[in-house]
Amino acid sequence: MKIGVLVKQVASGESPLRIDTSGKWVVEESIDFTTNESDSYALEEALQIIERSGGAGEVVVISMCPAERTPKIIREALAKGGHRAIHIQEEAPYETDPFMVASIFAEALKDESFDLILSGLQSDDLGSGQTGVILGELLGMSTATLVMGVELQKGKLRVKRELESGWFQWVTLPFPACITIQSGLNQPRYPSLKGIMGAKKKEIKSIAKSDVKGSGTPMQEFSRMYTHKAEKRTEMIEGSTDQIVDRMIDIFKKNIKVI
Amino acid sequence: MDILVILEGANGAIHRISKEAVAAAQALGKDLNQKVSVLVFGKNSDNLSKEAASFKVDEVLLVEDDNLKSYSADAYAETVKQIVEKESPKFVLTGYSYLVRDFFPKVSARLQKPLITDVTGYKVEGSKTLFTKQVLHGKLTVDIETKVDGPVLVGFQSAAYSLDNLEKGSAKIRTAEVTLDSAQLKTTSEEPFQEESGGVDLTSADKIVSIGRGIGKEENIPMINDLAAALKAEIGASRPIVDSGWLPNSHQVGSSGQSVTPNLYLALGISGAIQHVVGMKGSKNIVAINRDPDAPIFEVADYGVVGDILEIVPKLTEALKNQ
Numbered sequence: 354m355k356i357g358v359l360v361k362q363v364a365s366g367e368s369p370l371r372i373d374t375s376g377k378w379v380v381e382e383s384i385d386f387t388t389n390e391s392d393s394y395a396l397e398e399a400l401q402i403i404e405r406s407g408g409a410g411e412v413v414v415i416s417m418c419p420a421e422r423t424p425k426i427i428r429e430a431l432a433k434g435g436h437r438a439i440h441i442q443e444e445a446p447y448e449t450d451p452f453m454v455a456s457i458f459a460e461a462l463k464d465e466s467f468d469l470i471l472s473g474l475q476s477d478d479l480g481s482g483q484t485g486v487i488l489g490e491l492l493g494m495s496t497a498t499l500v501m502g503v504e505l506q507k508g509k510l511r512v513k514r515e516l517e518s519g520w521f522q523w524v525t526l527p528f529p530a531c532i533t534i535q536s537g538l539n540q541p542r543y544p545s546l547k548g549i550m551g552a553k554k555k556e557i558k559s560i561a562k563s564d565v566k567g568s569g570t571p572m573q574e575f576s577r578m579y580t581h582k583a584e585k586r587t588e589m590i591e592g593s594t595d596q597i598v599d600r601m602i603d604i605f606k607k608n609i610k611v612i
Numbered sequence: 613m614d615i616l617v618i619l620e621g622a623n624g625a626i627h628r629i630s631k632e633a634v635a636a637a638q639a640l641g642k643d644l645n646q647k648v649s650v651l652v653f654g655k656n657s658d659n660l661s662k663e664a665a666s667f668k669v670d671e672v673l674l675v676e677d678d679n680l681k682s683y684s685a686d687a688y689a690e691t692v693k694q695i696v697e698k699e700s701p702k703f704v705l706t707g708y709s710y711l712v713r714d715f716f717p718k719v720s721a722r723l724q725k726p727l728i729t730d731v732t733g734y735k736v737e738g739s740k741t742l743f744t745k746q747v748l749h750g751k752l753t754v755d756i757e758t759k760v761d762g763p764v765l766v767g768f769q770s771a772a773y774s775l776d777n778l779e780k781g782s783a784k785i786r787t788a789e790v791t792l793d794s795a796q797l798k799t800t801s802e803e804p805f806q807e808e809s810g811g812v813d814l815t816s817a818d819k820i821v822s823i824g825r826g827i828g829k830e831e832n833i834p835m836i837n838d839l840a841a842a843l844k845a846e847i848g849a850s851r852p853i854v855d856s857g858w859l860p861n862s863h864q865v866g867s868s869g870q871s872v873t874p875n876l877y878l879a880l881g882i883s884g885a886i887q888h889v890v891g892m893k894g895s896k897n898i899v900a901i902n903r904d905p906d907a908p909i910f911e912v913a914d915y916g917v918v919g920d921i922l923e924i925v926p927k928l929t930e931a932l933k934n935q
Contacts, residue, residue: 450726455721481729482713486714486721487718487720496714499710499713514710516709518869522802522805523802524683524799526799527798537854570759578747578754579753587911588914591917597917599931601917605932609897611876612935
């Protein structure tokens with residue numbers, strides 16, 4: 354089984370975010386970049402699928418990002434067990450149209466003939482949640498999203514899809530398939546020391562985004578970025594820990610009346 | 613056709629999030645002076661089309677086909693694609709449920725038209741209609757502009773529009789046809805099912821102490837149990853806590869878990885991603901403690917503390933015990 358896994362480098366949840374001079378993106382220098390959370394689960398699932406089928410096969414790590422900041426997450430994915438990597442090198446301004454992102458992946462990956470492509474269900478930065486599905490469509494693969502469980506059957510795949518409020522649905526789809534993974538379906542592994550050493554020797558194929566044909570022009574673009582207004586007037590409680598606790602007790606008693 | 617809303621059925625009725633999308637479409641229709649139509653599709657969808665006809669819309673399109681009896685991403689996407697090609701709406705709106713998420717991007721791919729997802733609102737500026745969504749862990753907002761002629765596809769975030777604004781009326785129903793080739797339908801689905809929740813019902817709780825990634829490690833959970841006991845509160849959690857296996861699924865609050873409306877919701881170390889907020893913003897009083905002053909949870913909180921929960925919680929528990 355030949356599996357491709359899309360991993361994206363995104364700003365961590367605790368990164369300080371300042372809007373840049375274009376007014377459409379953030380200042381990248383102050384950002385702490387990390388692997389998109391659901392992509393880590395997708396990589397783990399790919400590694401486990403290969404292990405479950407007796408170790409035969411290949412996991413190819415695929416990422417589109419600027420040349421200078423992606424190798425860290427690619428190396429990490431290779432250290433965890435990915436066999437090789439494809440890095441589509443992007444230049445600023447970064448692509449925010451999910452259809453174009455998927456078109457670039459489709460063009461760059463079409464000759465790989467993957468049996469299965471996995472990605473996280475959405476990125477923590479742009480959150481469009483479409484790239485995996487559109488990529489599958491463009492490559493003529495079957496698709497499923499929000500996957501919380503994977504069963505391999507003869508020539509096909511049975512996956513457990515998450516619906517809202519604790520509901521699920523099993524879906525069966527033929528190979529080749531492109532599925533997007535919901536976080537929580539497995540426990541992503543940490544790279545071993547041996548894995549980290551071994552990763553240095555693994556192949557990373559770099560492709561310039563501008564060399565990928567057929568990417569066209571974006572159909573949607575950020576017009577402006579801003580901080581949203583609070584929905585409520587929030588009373589901020591300040592002071593020493595004791596003062597904060599006293600004020601909270603006061604609020605519980607007098608304002609909310611729960612004690 | 614001007615604005616078309618794609619409706620989703622759920623247990624024999626129209627899904628709440630689809631009705632919210634109709635409310636959004638009615639507002640957009642007024643602002644742009646455009647008519648709103650809705651699409652119902654399935655097999656034996658009489659109930660759904662009658663319910664749809666009770667909304668204040670121009671017309672209800674009804675598609676019935678044997679291939680739409682149960683969910684198939686390919687059949688659903690192909691149906692919407694063919695109707696959009698035939699009717700040429702300017703906007704195709706839908707409520708972005710976990711089912712719609714599975715097939716709507718396929719419609720975008722097949723039509724080669726833009727899809728904007730998890731939209732919380734729109735802005736009409738001159739001849740342009742921009743759609744608004746949150747990005748970067750919910751900390752920032754963007755207005756998105758489209759660059760194409762023809763339909764723009766939009767998926768609205770759950771609870772972005774209120775059902776209170778859904779206008780009632782009486783619309784006519786028009787039957788429409790699509791051609792679905794069963795050989796082209798790759799996926800098959802089984803009946804949806806609900807997993808055993810394990811008995812924690814947060815929906816009727818008066819007080820909830822809810823924890824997120826900010827509690828740091830599993831070893832800190834007993835401290836939260838003590839606080840909840842002192843406050844006589846139930847314990848809730850955001851998704852990362854459940855994903856890590858620190859608490860069972862049944863404690864999860866948010867779009868994948870329970871939607872709660874307690875008198876007190878005490879959010880500890882929860883950043884406030886929109887998937888969590890939609891499940892708790894109806895709480896009567898929200899108190900949030902987080903060490904990140906920019907955490908979006910503070911936007912919905914009535915009371916906020918920027919601080920370390922590991923320092924504050926033990927003292928708060930002590931103080932509650934002394935009351």
